[in-house]
Amino acid sequence: MYIWQNGMLVKKEEAAISPFDHGFLYGAGLFETFRVYGGHCFLLDDHLERLNAGLELLEIGKKVKRNEAEGAVRSLLGANGYTDAYIRFNVSAGIGEIGLRSEPYDSPEVLIFSKPLPRAGSLxxxxxxxxxxxxxxxxxxxxxxxxxxxxxxxxxxxxxxxxxxxxxxxxxxxxxxxxxxxxxxxxxxxxxxxxxxxxxxxxxxxxxxxxxxxxxxxxxxxxxxxxxxxxxxxxxxxxxxxxxxxxxxxxxxxxxxxxxxxxxxxxxxxxxxxxxxxxxxxxxxxxxxxx
The missing domain is CATH 3.20.10.10 (D-amino Acid Aminotransferase, subunit A, domain 2)
Structure with missing residues (x-):
């Protein structure tokens, strides 16, 4: 299975982040989970609006646009062979020194995970x-x-x-x-x-x-x-x-x-x-x- 990491498809066994990533050290990171139905990213604009507002609040230097997110998800699903899927779109603050940071983060880590889901059914x-x-x-x-x-x-x-x-x-x-x-x-x-x-x-x-x-x-x-x-x-x-x-x-x-x-x-x-x-x-x- 592949994940999407900073613009590249990476086998899950080979993916890695730095131990100095402040998302790991201090929880300075955000994520969105959404569902893909037959290749369509449902309510993607609403998810990105919330994600981008949170990134601005945390002063993480990243703004995700629909075409970027949709293209990355499409690439990931193609590599994994899914059309209906769970997506976790994760933005972590990125590498910093040990200790709390007052300056904005300018090199965030972007990771996208996927899992196959059955086609949506009844209530x-x-x-x-x-x-x-x-x-x-x-x-x-x-x-x-x-x-x-x-x-x-x-x-x-x-x-x-x-x-x-x-x-x-x-x-x-x-x-x-x-x-x-x-x-x-x-x-x-x-x-x-x-x-x-x-x-x-x-x-x-x-x-x-x-x-x-x-x-x-x-x-x-x-x-x-x-x-x-x-x-x-x-x-x-x-x-x-x-x-x-x-x-x-x-x-x-x-x-x-x-x-x-x-x-x-x-x-x-x-x-x-x-x-x-x-x-x-x-x-x-x-x-x-x-x-």
Missing amino acids: QEKRGKILSISRNTPEGDERLKSHHYLNNLLAWREIRHFPGVEGIFLTQEGNVAEGIVSNVFWAKHGILYTPSVQTGILNGITRQFVIELAEKSGIEVRQGFYSLDDLLNADEVFFTNSIQEIVACPGIGDANFEGMNGQLAGFLHGRYAEGRSSFYSKSEIRTEDDV
Whole structure:
């Protein structure tokens, strides 16, 4: 298998980075994961917008454009023989001296990884479990999709004996936050709810896409601070991320929901599927009047 490293295809066994890379030493790096459907990089513009904003904030001297990213992914998938794939697009700060750095980084390390995926299918289910470990607060004003992943790793180990389950973080104040690898939505009386980014969650690209889908379909969406009881009293619950798309949740602990029979999850999954092979951004979603 090949990876893409700084403009070159490299066999995974031969790929290497410097031990002085500040992405390794201090977590100064960002990544995006997105899905390729039949060769199309779904929502690539939205992923790159978030990536580039984070790179600017961290003062990492790199701005990734669509044609560069798409060309690199196409080259990588061609070398590996994939048409439907998981992509991790990683930008690390690059080499620096030992010690924290105040100057911008001017020689970042760009790595792209891929894994084959089956063709996308119907709506799937996954139960939820409330984690005992709290969601930590972001290092800055908002959470970046950075190399700093220890909170998620510890949470993942908490559910390792519960296959097919998504762990759900609460904040230290007890508000619903997000899943280990997902954002959380629920519906009550036809209204869609999801935690605000002000709770410290990652503003997932699929989260943003689903909110836009819902609003342009005439569904009311409310974002805010919600208690665990708000979540457990829902009619339906679902998770979102860029690889698993929309995943219905049939239950959390003793609370049961509509799962794959949920009307909103099923409707939104159907509309989601309409854009898989062509959309670069949520801005391409049409309203009901346009459909």
